[in-house]
Amino acid sequence: MAKYLIYSIRALVAIGFIAPVYWVLVLATGYHGAAYSLPPVWIPLWHWGPLMYVITHTHWLRYLLNTVFITAATIFLVIITSALAGYALAEIPFMGNSMIFYLILGVMMLPQQALIVPQYVTIYHLHMLNSYTALILPFAANTSGIFLFRQFFKKLPSSYRDIARVEGVRTLTYIRRVALPLARPAVATVTLLTFIASWNQFQWPLIMLTNQKLQPIELALSHYLQTYESNWRVLGSAALLALLPIIIMFIFTQRYIIQAVAGGDSGAKE
Amino acid sequence: MISEVSKNNHSKIVRITSAKLLSWKKDGTGRLKSTILGYGLMLPSLLIFSVFYYGPAVFLGYIAFFHWTIFSNTSTFVGWKNFEILFNQPIFWKALWNTIYYLIVLVPTTTLLALGLAMLLREAPRIRGGGLSRALIFLPHVTPVVATSIIWVWIFNPSFGLANVILHIFHLPALNWLESTRWALPSVMIYTLWHSIGLYTVLFLAGLATIPRSVLEAARVDGAKGFFALRKVIWPLISPITFFVVVLCSINTIQTFSQIYTLTGGPHGGAGGPAFSTTTDSLLIYQTAFMYLHFSLAAAMSLVLFTITLVIIIIQKILADRFVFYR
Amino acid sequence: MMAMLTLAHMSKRFGSQTILKDISMTVNEGEFVAIVGPSGCGKSTLLRLIAGLDRPTQGEIFIEDKMVNLVEPYERNIGMVFQNYALYPHLTIFENMAFGLMAHGVSKKKISKQVDEIAVLLELQSLLKKRPGALSGGQRQRVALGRAMVRQPRIFLMDEPLSNLDALLRDRMRVELRRIHERIGITTIYVTHDQTEAMTMADRIVVMNNGTMLQMGSPEEIYHTPQTTFVASFFGSPPMNIWRLQVTLSDVVQASSLQNSENRIELPLEMKHLWQGALDQENCLQCGVRPESWRLGGEKKNSHVMTVVAQIERIESLGARKIIYAHWGEMILVAAFPNVPSFARNSEVTLSVPWKDVHWFHGSSGEAIRTEEKIMIRAGGGIS
Numbered sequence: 001m002a003k004y005l006i007y008s009i010r011a012l013v014a015i016g017f018i019a020p021v022y023w024v025l026v027l028a029t030g031y032h033g034a035a036y037s038l039p040p041v042w043i044p045l046w047h048w049g050p051l052m053y054v055i056t057h058t059h060w061l062r063y064l065l066n067t068v069f070i071t072a073a074t075i076f077l078v079i080i081t082s083a084l085a086g087y088a089l090a091e092i093p094f095m096g097n098s099m100i101f102y103l104i105l106g107v108m109m110l111p112q113q114a115l116i117v118p119q120y121v122t123i124y125h126l127h128m129l130n131s132y133t134a135l136i137l138p139f140a141a142n143t144s145g146i147f148l149f150r151q152f153f154k155k156l157p158s159s160y161r162d163i164a165r166v167e168g169v170r171t172l173t174y175i176r177r178v179a180l181p182l183a184r185p186a187v188a189t190v191t192l193l194t195f196i197a198s199w200n201q202f203q204w205p206l207i208m209l210t211n212q213k214l215q216p217i218e219l220a221l222s223h224y225l226q227t228y229e230s231n232w233r234v235l236g237s238a239a240l241l242a243l244l245p246i247i248i249m250f251i252f253t254q255r256y257i258i259q260a261v262a263g264g265d266s267g268a269k270e
Numbered sequence: 271m272i273s274e275v276s277k278n279n280h281s282k283i284v285r286i287t288s289a290k291l292l293s294w295k296k297d298g299t300g301r302l303k304s305t306i307l308g309y310g311l312m313l314p315s316l317l318i319f320s321v322f323y324y325g326p327a328v329f330l331g332y333i334a335f336f337h338w339t340i341f342s343n344t345s346t347f348v349g350w351k352n353f354e355i356l357f358n359q360p361i362f363w364k365a366l367w368n369t370i371y372y373l374i375v376l377v378p379t380t381t382l383l384a385l386g387l388a389m390l391l392r393e394a395p396r397i398r399g400g401g402l403s404r405a406l407i408f409l410p411h412v413t414p415v416v417a418t419s420i421i422w423v424w425i426f427n428p429s430f431g432l433a434n435v436i437l438h439i440f441h442l443p444a445l446n447w448l449e450s451t452r453w454a455l456p457s458v459m460i461y462t463l464w465h466s467i468g469l470y471t472v473l474f475l476a477g478l479a480t481i482p483r484s485v486l487e488a489a490r491v492d493g494a495k496g497f498f499a500l501r502k503v504i505w506p507l508i509s510p511i512t513f514f515v516v517v518l519c520s521i522n523t524i525q526t527f528s529q530i531y532t533l534t535g536g537p538h539g540g541a542g543g544p545a546f547s548t549t550t551d552s553l554l555i556y557q558t559a560f561m562y563l564h565f566s567l568a569a570a571m572s573l574v575l576f577t578i579t580l581v582i583i584i585i586q587k588i589l590a591d592r593f594v595f596y597r
Numbered sequence: 598m599m600a601m602l603t604l605a606h607m608s609k610r611f612g613s614q615t616i617l618k619d620i621s622m623t624v625n626e627g628e629f630v631a632i633v634g635p636s637g638c639g640k641s642t643l644l645r646l647i648a649g650l651d652r653p654t655q656g657e658i659f660i661e662d663k664m665v666n667l668v669e670p671y672e673r674n675i676g677m678v679f680q681n682y683a684l685y686p687h688l689t690i691f692e693n694m695a696f697g698l699m700a701h702g703v704s705k706k707k708i709s710k711q712v713d714e715i716a717v718l719l720e721l722q723s724l725l726k727k728r729p730g731a732l733s734g735g736q737r738q739r740v741a742l743g744r745a746m747v748r749q750p751r752i753f754l755m756d757e758p759l760s761n762l763d764a765l766l767r768d769r770m771r772v773e774l775r776r777i778h779e780r781i782g783i784t785t786i787y788v789t790h791d792q793t794e795a796m797t798m799a800d801r802i803v804v805m806n807n808g809t810m811l812q813m814g815s816p817e818e819i820y821h822t823p824q825t826t827f828v829a830s831f832f833g834s835p836p837m838n839i840w841r842l843q844v845t846l847s848d849v850v851q852a853s854s855l856q857n858s859e860n861r862i863e864l865p866l867e868m869k870h871l872w873q874g875a876l877d878q879e880n881c882l883q884c885g886v887r888p889e890s891w892r893l894g895g896e897k898k899n900s901h902v903m904t905v906v907a908q909i910e911r912i913e914s915l916g917a918r919k920i921i922y923a924h925w926g927e928m929i930l931v932a933a934f935p936n937v938p939s940f941a942r943n944s945e946v947t948l949s950v951p952w953k954d955v956h957w958f959h960g961s962s963g964e965a966i967r968t969e970e971k972i973m974i975r976a977g978g979g980i981s
Contacts, residue, residue, distance in 0.1 A: 006390065009390060010390060010391065013387065014402065014403040015406075017410060017468070020418060020421045020422060020425065020464065021410070023424070023425075023432075024417070024420070024421050027421070027424065035424060081314040082315070084311040085312050085314070085316075087311055088307075088308045088309075088311035088312050089312075092304050092308040092311070093301075093308075094304050094305040094307065094308025095301065100312060103316075103319070103324075104319065107319050110323055110327055111524065111525065111576055113525050113551070113552035113555060113575060114330065114555075114576040114579070115323065115326050115330065116556070117559045117565060117569050117572050118325075118326035118329040118330040118333060118569065118572075119322060119323075119326045120560070121326070121340060121565065122325060124340060126321075137318065138318065138323075141314060141319060146315060159679040159680075159683035160683050160685065162648075162650050162677070162679070163744075164697075165650060165669075165671065166670045166671060166675060166676070166697075167697025167748065168670070168671025168672070168700065169697060169700040170700065171307060171311070177696070178688075181687045196412050199414060200414040200415060202414070202416055202528040202531075203527050203528055203531070203556075206531075207556070207560055218414050218415070218416045219416075221420065222416045222532055225416070225419075225420055225423070225532065225535075226535050235420050236420070239416075239417040239418075239420045242414050242416070243413060246412055247409070247413070250409060254405040254409075257412065258404065258408055261408075261472055261473075262473055
């Protein structure tokens with residue numbers, strides 16, 4: 001009995017959490033004016049018209065592609081920088097490595113909102129305002145990525161590297177051909193976490209961009225919301241464009257994402 | 271025999287020169303080489319961190335104590351002048367109060383609710399669908415803020431939004447939500463709670479998973495049940511993870527920007543409204559710098575926020591040392 | 598014969614810890630040298646220093662005539678085999694073997710020719726397209742060896758290459774490794790903790806303990822003239838009986854066990870020069886007897902043999918031979934006999950050993966006494 005009570009409470013809570021996301025779908029594919037109906041509409045009508053319109057007749061697709069490009073580029077660079085730095089911290093006893101370790105840890109401690117002003121000034125002086133670079137480069141390295149790779153590389157048998165040294169394989173070749181392919185779980189985790197962070201960027205592009213052509217979909221949504229709040233079907237459809245990729249990704253990888261976030265093995269248990 | 275001698279001589283020469291080399295190289299070459307290699311590999315990350323994070327952090331101090339604008343290269347040292355100006359503006363105090371209000375309501379609420387949800391998901395783990403509920407509760411955390419804020423703007427709409435429909439079902443008076451000075455910030459809190467609680471729930475679940483089942487069973491045999499078991503047995507064991515959750519939640523809460531900007535920014539006026547009721551420090555910094563272009567003032571404000579963050583972490587650390595039970 | 602590898606007064610310290618102390622040795626071209634010692638004795642570190650993976654704190658390494666202290670591992674032209682084989686699990690056997698060559702930009706044609714050659718030699722042709730995960734332990738071992746051979750090194754370094762195999766396979770691989778060595782004749786340095794491996798495979802053995810080199814010599818030398826009690830007890834199975842005895846001088850010279858002076862043997866005066874040198878400050882010496890040296894029976898009066906009466910405690914029958922564990926006073930006596938009629942437990946047995954087969958070691962340092970003379974005595978077939 002208690003079992004079923006818990007079961008229903010759980011189901012209710014879960015439905016409550018998912019409901020707002022579901023409503024994006026209802027609004028986007030509902031009839032015109034569905035947003036205003038009382039009592040509220042519960043079932044999506046699968047009118048894909050507005051979504052097709054958004055994709056074909058507006059700039060939304062371009063904004064979506066901006067986001068895709070920024071996200072992909074960031075992931076690519078993060079994996080490179082993290083793998084290199086993680087390898088150095090894991091395998092190479094260079095002078096001052098413990099200081100560097102804390103320097104990298106320290107980046108996580110800096111409160112982002114307090115840095116936004118001097119960061120803007122820096123980007124300004126680097127003549128990087130209104131560029132993809134400004135949206136990608138500052139996030140092309142991150143602490144958790146470095147530590148993830150470091151942890152993983154430490155687990156590789158040291159004889160792997162010894163053999164490479166005996167055979168005269170250069171460190172970069174070794175990382176590219178051996179260490180990185182073997183660290184596939186770390187690559188996956190870093191990819192997922194960077195994907196989420198990068199896809200959901202909002203404040204940074206808001207500050208760094210004035211050129212509408214470069215804006216990611218989140219920023220475009222925000223501008224649109226502030227101008228035409230009442231156009232719910234278009235808004236909903238555009239929001240759907242921003243939501244769908246990340247939700248689909250989440251459906252397939254939620255176990256690993258949760259595991260990565262929780263840091264423990266809670267994700268592995270059922 | 272001759273060759274033997276010459277060989278000996280040869281190796282002697284080699285040995286002498288090598289001794290010379292060793293006197294200054296010794297382990298040094300290996301050490302030096304690996305250091306160059308190490309820094310070479312660290313370089314991309316270190317460059318990014320120093321140019322975009324540590325550099326600006328240092329630069330922040332500079333901007334805050336100078337009269338400085340981004341478009342002219344002149345700057346004059348003004349000492350604490352920027353802070354003086356700042357402290358004389360009512361909006362600064364209003365924003366500070368909003369930040370603290372936001373913080374002291376949201377952090378305990380989030381922590382307790384997350385713990386509750388974690389307990390709910392942990393109970394009777396053999397019931398099917400536990401993993402699914404966890405995933406659904408976590409899902410909002412990975413969604414982009416603006417895209418989901420849109421739906422919450424709709425939910426909070428006073429005339430046709432879902433929030434008032436629910437209040438109506440429970441025979442409660444309708445609210446103006448984002449359009450009222452009293453309820454706008456709580457509305458943002460509700461959104462934030464929805465968006466972030468999955469993260470903390472999952473952290474608690476990971477913490478709970480480290481408690482050996484035998485401990486709980488022993489407590490149960492001793493007659494500890496329900497709330498008592500939570501307080502006396504589970505709580506001490508999860509206090510480290512709780513501390514972590516509280517710290518992380520505080521930092522994230524102070525950093526809240528996107529949802530405030532989006533939820534309160536609609537056609538009814540600039541973000542932070544109505545009547546500055548949702549203007550927190552991070553929003554004020556943004557507006558001061560990027561709408562009114564008072565960079566020095568914004569920098570001074572950032573420094574205040576920096577300090578507040580630090581103070582909160584220190585206070586929590588002190589409290590933790592007294593109350594957190596480390597195994 | 599040409600010296601392929603020379604180590605001169607080499608030491609290695611990590612911080613305040615000394616791993617290796619003053620190691621000197623020469624390995625000739627084509628030689629198979631085993632470095633043996635218990636785990637933690639520094640033998641693997643020594644191998645890493647030779648490979649160039651670590652650098653010595655003091656001393657020099659010469660390969661042929663060149664001082665290589667500062668030479669990178671790959672320029673030393675060595676091949677290495679690790680205990681865990683260090684095969685990259687995501688690469689095929691071919692890629693694993695070719696990896697070093699590929700990284701050096703050797704042409705594809707040349708690589709496949711070289712790999713194929715080795716594959717034929719080691720009978721690996723059918724495995725080239727597989728990944729290490731699909732191979733048995735013995736196959737992986739051969740692949741690791743093959744990878745080391747592909748680059749045609751001057752020296753092979755092997756770090757416990759057979760330890761991960763089961764006993765049966767280990768015996769087979771031992772023979773195979775030795776056969777391969779005889780065929781290609783590359784100088785090989787082989788680290789192991791297993792004395793049987795060392796004895797059966799090596800031309801010469803280096804015995805190490807606590808970071809020092811105790812003895813270097815052929816298996817026969819190591820077995821018959823161990824220079825310390827450690828070497829004596831490390832080789833041979835079951836190990837040598839080594840007793841610490843108190844020597845007393847009265848009308849005859851007697852050596853007795855420390856706790857029970859009833860257990861005593863009379864030391865032969867003809868061998869005074871040996872046992873006298875073995876005495877330490879407490880008038881103690883150590884004498885060692887190989888289990889195989891014991892003979893049944895004997896009498897106290899015979900001055901050519903050492904005779905003891907021991908209490909049998911346990912008998913192990915290994916088919917071809919029997920091992921007797923007995924007590925001589927508080928001391929344990931182990932004796933091995935090729936197929937001898939049954940012994941009864943708890944019965945007394947009289948055992949003897951010719952004095953010439955007794956090893957003498959210094960009472961406290963454990964160093965062997967005047968080995969050269971002993972060999973002479975041995976060669977002379979006894980004492981006159």
